[in-house]
Amino acid sequence: MITTQCAGGIVLYDDQVLVIHQNKNSWSLPKGHCDPGETMETTARREIEEESGVFAMDLVSELGTYARHKLGLDGGDDESELKEITMFLFLARSPLLGSVESKSRPIWMPKDAVGDLLSHPKDRVFYRSQLARVNEHSTPAVWQVTTTVNSIEAARAIADTLVSQKLAACVQIMGPVESRYIWDGVPEVAQEWQVVAKCRRDGYAAVEAAILQGHSYAVPQITAVEVSAGLGGYLRWVGMVTPYR
Numbered sequence: 001m002i003t004t005q006c007a008g009g010i011v012l013y014d015d016q017v018l019v020i021h022q023n024k025n026s027w028s029l030p031k032g033h034c035d036p037g038e039t040m041e042t043t044a045r046r047e048i049e050e051e052s053g054v055f056a057m058d059l060v061s062e063l064g065t066y067a068r069h070k071l072g073l074d075g076g077d078d079e080s081e082l083k084e085i086t087m088f089l090f091l092a093r094s095p096l097l098g099s100v101e102s103k104s105r106p107i108w109m110p111k112d113a114v115g116d117l118l119s120h121p122k123d124r125v126f127y128r129s130q131l132a133r134v135n136e137h138s139t140p141a142v143w144q145v146t147t148t149v150n151s152i153e154a155a156r157a158i159a160d161t162l163v164s165q166k167l168a169a170c171v172q173i174m175g176p177v178e179s180r181y182i183w184d185g186v187p188e189v190a191q192e193w194q195v196v197a198k199c200r201r202d203g204y205a206a207v208e209a210a211i212l213q214g215h216s217y218a219v220p221q222i223t224a225v226e227v228s229a230g231l232g233g234y235l236r237w238v239g240m241v242t243p244y245r
Contacts (some may be wrong), residue, residue, distance in 0.1 A: 005034040006085045007043035009046065010063065011054060013092040014201075015138040015239055016108040020051050023067060023103055026071060026119040030106070032084055048090070050107035053098020057090040059083060060137055063130055068122035087126065089133060091133040111138055140239030141201035142227040146191040147211050147220055148179060155193040158214050167207045168197035169241040200242050201226065 008031020011018035020030050032047035034040065041059065049055040065086045072078035097106050109117060115128045145168070149155050152175070159171035177191035182188070199207050205226055211222055227235070 001080055001082055003082045005040075005083060006031055006083045007034060007040040008032065008085065009044045009057075009088045009090045010134060011048060011052075011057060011090045011092050011112070011125070011164055012134060013095045013108060013195055015111050015140045015236075016095070016109045017114045018052055018092070019109050019114060019132065020109055021105040021107060027117050028071075028119060028123060029087070029114075031087070038083060044086070044088050044090075049098075051104045051215060052122070053096070053100050054092050054094075054106070055098075056093040058093065060089040060091060061133075063087040063089055063133070066122060066126050068120060069208070071120050071139055087130075089130070089137065091137060111135070122237070128201060135236075138239075139232055139235050142230070142235050142238050143146045143199055143201050144227055145197045145199055145204065145207050145211075145222065145224045147222045148177075148197050149195060149220075150190065150192060150216065152176075152193050154214070154216065155195050158211055160193050160199075161210050161214055162197050162199075162207060165210065166242050167203055167210055168199045169238040171195060171197045171222075198227075198238050200239055203242055 008029055010029060018030060020028050022028060030048040030051045033042065034043040045057065048057070065084055067082055067084050069079050070075035070081040070083060094106060100106055111134050115131065118124045118127060119207055147158070149158065152173070155173045157176070159173055162168035162171050173193055173195055176191045177194055179190045179192045180187070196205060208222055211220065
């Protein structure tokens with residue numbers, strides 16, 4: 001049996017983790033063998049880029065080292081090789097995936113799903129042992145979605161739908177407000193109520209559909225802006241209340 005030094009990473013973007021589907025039959029975190037003269041961090045970055053195309057990352061910390069045998073073609077341990085694997089936590093600057101090795105298919109997965117997905121039992125144990133640190137640095141992308149309606153009753157109905165279906169973590173109603181606009185070439189003035197919902201970026205399509213279903217306007221205002229910064233605890237709460245879609 002040979003012992004090899006390997007390195008890789010838990011790569012986080014918002015609250016999703018990068019996983020690699022290899023050879024159509026296994027799931028793993030990106031990692032691989034160290035080349036002569038490489039540091040563990042250099043190996044981890046190189047392997048992540050080769051397997052996923054992700055190269056712009058910020059290092060959070062080294063997570064530690066664990067040992068396991070190579071995964072065999074039958075899904076069991078191949079005892080001809082023992083891997084000593086050093087892992088790092090990285091934050092990706094972009095979710096874009098690039099050109100990769102032909103045997104690798106990179107995918108962003110919800111962080112809470114990764115522990116059950118990984119093929120090797122020791123990979124699963126290691127990932128679960130690090131989930132608290134992943135959660136600490138996980139911040140979902142939150143959008144603020146705004147619409148306007150012609151009555152307080154309509155505003156409350158949309159707000160109740162979004163909250164009860166867990167499409168939005170919080171909905172605020174403001175008004176009445178005076179809206180001035182041009183419709184069919186004619187200046188108009190209307191009294192409206194503004195509905196502002198906080199949702200996950202990946203939940204926007206469902207929020208838009210729910211608003212349209214309950215809206216009386218032919219072409220309602222529905223706009224969304226990304227929350228570029230905010231209290232981490234609040235943003236994580238939004239992500240926790242509104243499930244990944």
